[in-house]
Amino acid sequence: MGSNVKELLEELKNLSELMLDLAYSAVFFKNKDIAKEVVVLFDEIEELEEELYMHLFAVSKRMSKKLISVIELVETLKSVAMAAKNLSGIVLDDKILHPIIRDVLKESDESITKTKISKNSVMTDKTLGGMKFRSNTGIDVIAIKRGRRWIFDPKKNTKIHPEDTLIAVGSVESCERMVKIASGKQTEI
Amino acid sequence: MGSNVKELLEELKNLSELMLDLAYSAVFFKNKDIAKEVVVLFDEIEELEEELYMHLFAVSKRMSKKLISVIELVETLKSVAMAAKNLSGIVLDDKILHPIIRDVLKESDESITKTKISKNSVMTDKTLGGMKFRSNTGIDVIAIKRGRRWIFDPKKNTKIHPEDTLIAVGSVESCERMVKIASGKQTEI
DSSP: OOHHHHHHHHHHHHHHHHHHHHHHHHHHTTOHHHHHHHHHHHHHHHHHHHHHHHHHHTOOHHHHHHHHHHHHHHHHHHHHHHHHHHHHHHHHTTOOOOHHHHHHHHHOOEEEEEEEOOTTSTTTTOBTTTTTHHHHHOOEEEEEEETTEEEESOOTTOBOOTTOEEEEEEEHHHHHHHHHHHHTSOOOO | OOHHHHHHHHHHHHHHHHHHHHHHHHHHTTOHHHHHHHHHHHHHHHHHHHHHHHHHTTOOHHHHHHHHHHHHHHHHHHHHHHHHHHHHHHHHTTOOOOHHHHHHHHHOOEEEEEEEOOTTSTTTTOBTTTTTHHHHHOOEEEEEEETTEEEESOOTTOBOOTTOEEEEEEEHHHHHHHHHHHHTSOOOO
8 A cells, every 4th residue: 555545545534523522612612713724624534535436446546536436335235234233233233212212113904024936835846926926915925035145126027936935024924934835834825 | 349248237226226226115114024135135235336347448347246346446435535625615605604503613722724825935845743832823725735735734844835724723812813924924943
C-alpha cells in the first residue's frame, strides 16, 4: 500500500473524529456556525475518499468516482445484509420481545417453514405453476436453495428438484402440510 | 463494467433482500431455523463481495481481500462523518430538543467558538506552548483550519498564523475572550 494511501487514511480518520467532536459540540452549545462547518467538512471527506481510491486502485479521478458508485452500492447492500443478521440474532439469542411485538405475533396466523424436498415428494420434477401450487395449497414459496445457489422469488415455470430446500410462507396448517408434501408423506396437493 | 460485475451486483441485491425478508420472518415467527439460515447467508454476502471486487479491480482473490479491508475502513470512517453531518442537522434545522438534552445544556458552562486570527492579534506567529495559552486562558484550541487544510489536536509547538481559523472550547467567558484576542481587540493573554 503506497504511503499516499496511508496518509490519506490517517487524514480521513482524523477528519471524521474532528467532525464528530464538532457535531457533538454544535448540538450541545446550539452553535449553528460549528454545525455548518461540519456540513462543509463532509465534502472534504468525499474528496479524500476519491483521492484515496485513486491511489489505492491506481486509476484516474474520473474512474475513481465511477468505482465509488459501485463500492457504495456494494457496501450499502452489505449493511442491509448485516442488519438482517443482527435481526436474526434477536431470535437466536432468545431475547425477550417487547409486548407490542408479542401482540403482533399473536394476531398473525401466518408461519414460515424451511423444508427439504425428498425424491419421493409429489413436487419433485414438477413446476410450481403446473401444480397450481399457491392457489391449491395457500403456500407461497418465497425462495429455493439448490446446492449452494439460491433461487429468489420462484416463477411459475420454476421446476422443483429433489434435495431442493424450500422456504415457504403460509398459515400454520399450510406450513405443516408443506412439510408433509415435501417429505412425500402427503401425496395430494 | 464487466457483465460479471453486473451479475454479482444483482445477486448481492437479491440475496440481501432475501436475507431481510427471512430475518423479519424469523423474528415474527420465532423461527430459529430461518434465523440460522440468515447468519449462514452473511458468509455468502462476503464471498460475493470478494468476487465482485476481484472483477471490478481486476485483481487476485488475495488482493481483493486486502482491498476490502481498506474499503471497509474508509466506508466506516465515512459513516462516522455522515453521522456527524446528521447530528449537525439537528442544530441547523432548529429541531426541538428533548427536555433531557436541554437540562444537560443548562448545566454545562462550557462553550465552543470558531474565530479567525487577525494579523493584529497577539497570537499571530506565536506557538500555543510559548504563550502557555491553555493554562493562561482556560481555552482549549481543538482544531485549526489553515486555508483548506485542518490541523487536528494542535500541539505546544504549533504556531498560529494570521488568517487561521481556530475552533476552541472553554467557559462562555473564555470563549468571548477568545474572540477578542483573535481579532486583536484584547492584547493581553
